[in-house]
Amino acid sequence: MAIARPSAEISSAAPLSPFEIIKVEENVIKVSVLYPNTAGCKFDMEYYLTRHMPMVQQKLGPACKRMAGEQGIAGGAPGAPATYVAMGHLYFDSTDAFQAAFAPHAQSILADIPNYTDTQPTIQVSEVRL
């Protein structure tokens, strides 16, 4: 997966000392699973938090550095519903680390989704920048 951005941003304002260590930072990869808040959709938050996500964590092992999960409560405009009923996030050191950890368990992880929701989640892979 190509990441189209410079791997190191070197300021042109000041010349670098030959002794300066340039830190080429590998940014963390965040895999977000976004569950659309469609009309009448089902989402069992209890199952998701207490069964699905722990199962995912166990299967991915230490390659998954951190997990996060949220329940949508509102949109931006007053009274607007949340775009996503729930969002889950998994953090990895690289896209390679994600793919190596996820691929062997993809089928069983995806097969668990109908146990807590009838929505079709959107997956987004992002690079953490801030």
Place this chain on the structure above:
Amino acid sequence: MAIARPSAEISSAAPLSPFEIIKVEENVIKVSVLYPNTAGCKFDMEYYLTRHMPMVQQKLGPACKRMAGEQGIAGGAPGAPATYVAMGHLYFDSTDAFQAAFAPHAQSILADIPNYTDTQPTIQVSEVRL
């Protein structure tokens, strides 16, 4: 903004000791700003990270407990583009804390958006559960 979930989950499995302190946890609120990856859209990540987000942090002050920002790199299917070109997240202790901090600066914060993107961001307010 009504949050339709129990504020404390008390297990019915074991009776509570009268001396047990029940922690009624107030979950953190996450405000996500999701920038759709529309065809040919502009997004100046450098401006966003080095000028917009620091300005937002300065205006919101200590009510904003944490910020995060990501650059979309891929979708879930092989070769699929990211749904969002970028995502920014702001964390607050409550929706009231968010609204109190954001309202006085909403106009100037929103007015800065065209300086780095021509996309129309989607706002989602979520409760952090995991």
